[in-house]
Amino acid sequence: MTTKPLIRFDWAMKRLLRQKSNFVILEGFLSELLKEDIIIEQILESESNQESYEDKFNRVDILALNSKKELVIFEIQNNKQVDYFQRMLYGVSKVTTEYLGLGERYSRIKKVYSINIVYFDLGQGKDYVYYGKTDFVGIHQGDLLELSAKQKELFEKEAVYQLFPEFYVIKINNFNDLAKDTLDEWIYYLKNDEVLNNSKAKGLKEVAEYLKIQNLPEAEQNAYFKHIENKRIERSVIDTAVMDGIDIGRAEGRAEGIAEGIAEERARAEEEKRQLVLQTARNLKNLGLSNEQIAIATGLPVTTIETL
Template structure:
């Protein structure tokens, strides 16, 4: 639960009450701070501001006027990983020709236009989304059906490849198993013949006869 109070110094104090065990408490506190800033912020001359306890125009170097009651809200005593530097982008103040990647994004957010030769990360994907949502419902449906058919086809091919792989693996294992059985039987037979040959020799049977019976030369 969030609560905001005004103290005797005219400062706004944000209170975040957590009475149950849960994750991301600091992130939620950060959200409350950011939301309060947007509620109390005043107008400036620039369209891009960067700062921590104060905001300076990146281009015009003017200081963005934040209500004095609100300045103490941006505190630096909490985890720097959760509370980094702030960048405020005011899309409605941007009226320049986009040059930098950030300005291209601002131009897109304000006017919905993207340069055909843009190299700005993410805007190529945004252009594809614009094309998709600018289609008629009929064209969009046909496009979705085409993608669905391609995915089904790819799924069938992948399934066939997997089945073929599993069948080959099963056949290979069965073949190796049979070879193992045959090898085991041959080794067992050889050991039995050797034992029999030794017993016959102990009984005084002629060695040539033992060789003819067991195939083993002692």
């Protein structure tokens, strides 16, 4: 048995989990993933997690600072992106440099965790949770490069990899819905928007309590359902674009036909997405929301909303 459908995690990250009262939800997820008790001190802003127009349809970023003064990047990607690995690297590199003050020693660089929740088949692999870290192994002796005693004392770390970013990739679609442990209980929610009854995972009790769709104000519910519909349309448009691009390429017998077909379809898709956002803004305006509230919900500039 499960709870009734709950708010999608990406929507919650955008609108609800940035509130300090709801930090317990993100803390629970992180604690189950990292296998230690995590406390979030604050949600930060950086150049790498600013939302662009495309972000409204593709990803949600949260940058958090935990009680150990470590940085945690949360990112959800709904649609396939061939260079997503490079984007993970860029995001980590960006926040690493942003949070090192000018003239500060390198020893002040903050530890970064990159948590990536993807709803497409990233790379090739059958598992649904992947972990990556940096180790240095001797090419002749095969030994692991380790910290000196002085470095351990200075950095308060036991191993070299702990100084470097660590990456987690959760491939939601590979999960078979059989929850064998508390992390699986979280992944079940991420995939199905439901919490299994008698779940013991940290934070899921609060998810079931606070992320009920019926708890949203009516205007927010309307915006949420429109968001879900946009996701379906976006997925359909992109799938069609890929198929049409492939068909064009085969028909013309040229590899570039695929790229051109996909580019044209994506351009049409972008215009459709823009029109959907504008229509959502009109609907919210008709419901009586202020221009500033609509701007937060849609990402449109207030000046654009004023002209609708």
